[in-house]
Amino acid sequence: WRAPPGTRTLTPRFGPSKPMLAFRFLRALTLVHRTAANSSNAARSRRIQRAAFASMAYSAGPRRAWSRALLCRLHFHRARRRCAGRRRAAGVPRRPSTTGSPADGLRRLVPGGTGMDYCGLLEETADYIRCLSEQVKLMQSIVDSVGPGGR
Amino acid sequence: MSSRRPRSWQSSSASRITEEQINDLVSKLQAVLPEARIRRSDRVSAAKVLQETCNYIRSLHREVDDLSERLSELLASTESSSAQAAIIRSLLM
Numbered sequence: 001w002r003a004p005p006g007t008r009t010l011t012p013r014f015g016p017s018k019p020m021l022a023f024r025f026l027r028a029l030t031l032v033h034r035t036a037a038n039s040s041n042a043a044r045s046r047r048i049q050r051a052a053f054a055s056m057a058y059s060a061g062p063r064r065a066w067s068r069a070l071l072c073r074l075h076f077h078r079a080r081r082r083c084a085g086r087r088r089a090a091g092v093p094r095r096p097s098t099t100g101s102p103a104d105g106l107r108r109l110v111p112g113g114t115g116m117d118y119c120g121l122l123e124e125t126a127d128y129i130r131c132l133s134e135q136v137k138l139m140q141s142i143v144d145s146v147g148p149g150g151r
Numbered sequence: 152m153s154s155r156r157p158r159s160w161q162s163s164s165a166s167r168i169t170e171e172q173i174n175d176l177v178s179k180l181q182a183v184l185p186e187a188r189i190r191r192s193d194r195v196s197a198a199k200v201l202q203e204t205c206n207y208i209r210s211l212h213r214e215v216d217d218l219s220e221r222l223s224e225l226l227a228s229t230e231s232s233s234a235q236a237a238i239i240r241s242l243l244m
Binding site for chain 1 (some may be wrong): 179180201220
């Protein structure tokens with residue numbers, strides 16, 4: 001059976017599976033815990049923030065433009081760190097919002113947004129927000145359970 | 152699926168984005184925003200939805216930063232075995 005020409009194959013819109021997201025992030029967290037035990041809090045927190053975006057991007061996989069952009073950025077920064085030995089926060093860059101349409105503001109916030117057309121931007125943003133809020137929920141639940149009184 | 156438009160906006164490009172498609176995408180975006188920020192039942196302008204979306208994404212980024220800091224402090228303060236046990240427990244719940 002072949003789909004009639006012109007129809008798009010539907011990708012399942014279930015989003016990243018929560019257990020996979022949790023597994024990836026916890027694995028990264030364990031690694032940070034093991035290797036950065038004597039680092040400063042700021043350095044460790046930066047690594048955790050990077051791990052958060054990395055596990056989001058890996059869970060979403062290459063099916064989304066925002067996750068592809070994040071993965072590119074993470075790999076690029078990792079390569080640069082190895083070569084130059086410089087430290088850079090490879091999370092999502094925070095650029096001050098300058099004047100422009102709201103769509104421009106959105107393009108700066110969503111990874112890979114600058115290359116998207118308007119419709120693509122809207123779709124990618126909705127998916128990005130869904131994944132980002134899942135990541136936040138995951139981190140919050142870890143903090144709640146590990147933190148004081150979490151037993 | 153052909154959508155008849157009252158005016159003939161003949162576009163030579165392959166994909167003609169209709170206003171309905173854009174409205175549909177904007178309302179899908181509105182559905183993803185939390186109720187506190189923008190009521191789903193309200194019909195708000197696309198610009199307002201985009202503005203609220205930007206604010207929401209910024210606040211989510213801030214939450215990730217804050218939670219990263221808290222996790223970093225927790226990793227430093229708790230004993231490794233108890234932290235891992237608590238994490239695994241939270242996964243199973």
